Amino acid sequence: MKNSGRFGQFGGFYVPEVLIPALEEMENAFYKFYKDEKFTSELDVLYKDYAGRPTPLYYATRFSELVGFKVYIKREDLLHGGAHKVNNCLGQGLLAKYMGKTKLIAETGAGQHGLATSMIGALFGMQTKIFMGAIDVDRQSVNVHKMRLCGAEVISVKGGTETLKDAINEALRYWTANVADTFYLFGTACGPHPYPVIVKHFQSCIGIEARRQCLEKIGKLPDIVTACVGGGSNAIGIFSAFVQDKNVKLVGVEPAGKGIETGKHAAPLNAGKVGILHGTKMYLMQNKEGQILDTESISAGLDYPGVGPEHCYLKDINRAQYVAVKDEDVLNIFDIFTKCEGILPALESSHSLAWVYSQKGKLPVDTTVVVNLSGRGDKDVDIVERNSK
Amino acid sequence: MRTYKETFAQLNHPALIPFFVIGDPDFDTSLEIVKAAIDGGADILELGIAFSDPIADGPTIQKADIRALNAGITVEKAKDFIAKVKAYKDIPIGLLMYYNLIFQYGAEKFFADFAKAGTNSVLIADLSIDDVDEIYTPARKAGLDTVFMVTPNTETERAKKIAEKCTGFIYTVSLLGVTGGRDTLSDMIKPLISKLKSITDVPVCVGFGVSKPEHAVELAKAGADGVIIGSRIVKIIEDNLNNKVLIAKEVTKFIKEFKTALS
Ligand SMILES: Cc1ncc(COP(=O)(O)O)c(C=O)c1O
Secondary structure, three states: OOOOOEEOOEEEEEOOHHHHHHHHHHHHHHHHHOOOHHHHHHHHHHHHHHHOOOOOEEEOHHHHHHHOOEEEEEEHHHOOOOEOHHHHHHHHHHHHHHOOOOEEEEEEOOOHHHHHHHHHHHHHOOEEEEEEEHHHHHHOHHHHHHHHHOOOEEEEEOOOOOOHHHHHHHHHHHHHHOOOOEEEOOOOOOOOOOHHHHHHHHHHHHHHHHHHHHHHHOOOOOOEEEEEOOOOHHHHHHHOOOOOOOOOEEEEEEEEEOEHHHOEOOOHHHHOEEEEEOEEEEEEOEOOOOOEOOOOOOOHHHOOOOOOHHHHHHHHOOOEEEEEEEHHHHHHHHHHHHHHHOOOEOHHHHHHHHHHHHOOOOOOOOOEEEEEEOEEHHHHHHHHHHHOO | OOOHHHHHHHOOOOEEEEEEEOOOOOHHHHHHHHHHHHHHOOOOEEEEOOOOOOOOOOHHHHHHHHHHHHOOOOHHHHHHHHHHHHHHOOOOEEEEEOHHHHHHHOHHHHHHHHHHHOOOEEEEOOOOHHHHHHOHHHHHHOOOEOEEEEOOOOOHHHHHHHHHHOOOEEEEEOOOOOOOOOOOOOOOHHHHHHHHHHHOOOOEEEEOOOOOHHHHHHHHHOOOOEEEEOHHHHHHHHHOOOOHHHHHHHHHHHHHHHHHHHO
């Protein structure tokens, strides 16, 4: 491997030997193509004409009035497929094409990454297999249908916690046996090197656009940029453009599930310990011995015991702050925000909106906050319905 | 304490190395099973400490991990288990496990404590030669041998580097994939054994998919210094969960078949 893939003590590539050549091949291909003129111009066209980039930065008038400061929304929910996941899938999918791979596999939690991978599989004519925990297949069934309509095979993973973690376990096992012709299109800025680097790169368009749009629209940088954090891809995508702007506060929002104190959550940056899982060293929810704990969150896309290594690093050097909000506050804001703005936020993205709402009346009126609305909530209407009293 | 070196030197056939998950299906039965494997003629033991997320394992060993965890196995108890096996017979023991358990225990302390309990080596499924520095020195300091994996897709130069860091044996993975019983041996294994034999003197032990005495004989002919039988033997436990007394007998019988075929 060319690089160690470290962010401070975090990251690395802790994988079985059999996967090393595949990761090496991927790292080589990434560094060969990511600045290549043909590759980048092809990707730019896809971003624009297929995905719908750039996405708008929208000033949420009524929500701003409600909270008492200025809230701008980065509209990743408007992208094709309904979430930021398509940015990464177009990038990695194109990389797979340039590498001559013909088969794609991916894990998915909320189904957004599975859907985006299935779309790209159809677009590039690649055979696509999606691994999804059985519980998630059930709670995100609309996306399962869409994936199948795109021609993908959806494999329901039984055993374990039957959520994102187990989908990754199974995808890794499958990859181990099929490394030669299969490209593992990983969905978040986590996992073994080079994934955190690659995913961040292909998601960095969010931050680059948002920063430019702030300067154009507001005439200055925002005071706060916030995003929800599952594995960390939409958050690192928007944070990365602002990391050097020391006066811009970065706030990542994790799922507190039923409450941090209950242990039923998925907030490793708030309540985890450093450990190793799925090829990377990161904050991790685990027991004293190092067995991985069950997680809980109303949003399937954030229901994961670990978190991308770069976020762990940003936390440790105090460059970003990571907070957590509970399921009940997420459901509450879903309702409030939808009624305020006529925009259905994904339950994942609703976490960052819930944190913004928690700051109501606490921030000066001229404070500007940019929220990365990572996806739309169409997939979540059933869950919201089921959970509303 | 008996070393790998002594064991390989004294054997006139490839070492017979069964694999079990410690505490599967429960601590006491597991101990009886391992003793039965020793009685059947095992030359070395490969023992796993159960992990919640075993990404290198197929369904059979995944289920064994779950059984062991549900029956209450812990890293501490696994250490006692090894000491108990050693008290029964001085046989070399290699551990096969995932890194997080060692990381949480503290690598230095883990190697020291487990060496003291009677472990000869610790193979970490999700730690490659690239991160050898995190474990090599503490392992050697504790008096352990080192074992790393080579797979059919490992480049020759890399295989050399790996071999240089193996003081016990090279864990040679016979196929591309996870653990699990297979009907036939992969055609990748013979060329891999030849390649390893041409670049190193470290014993070459083959695992993953080895399921039948015929497989062991084939591997012996190809030059393997040891055969590791994992899922197929763990399957005996899975198939006899409602008659635990039978498991030990079946395991002895199964190992004897391999021993006879190899001798
Ligand atoms: C809309 C949406 N936002 C956020 C996430 C969480 O992923 P990440 O933290 O990688 O952005 C998901 C994952 O499925 C998602 O669907």
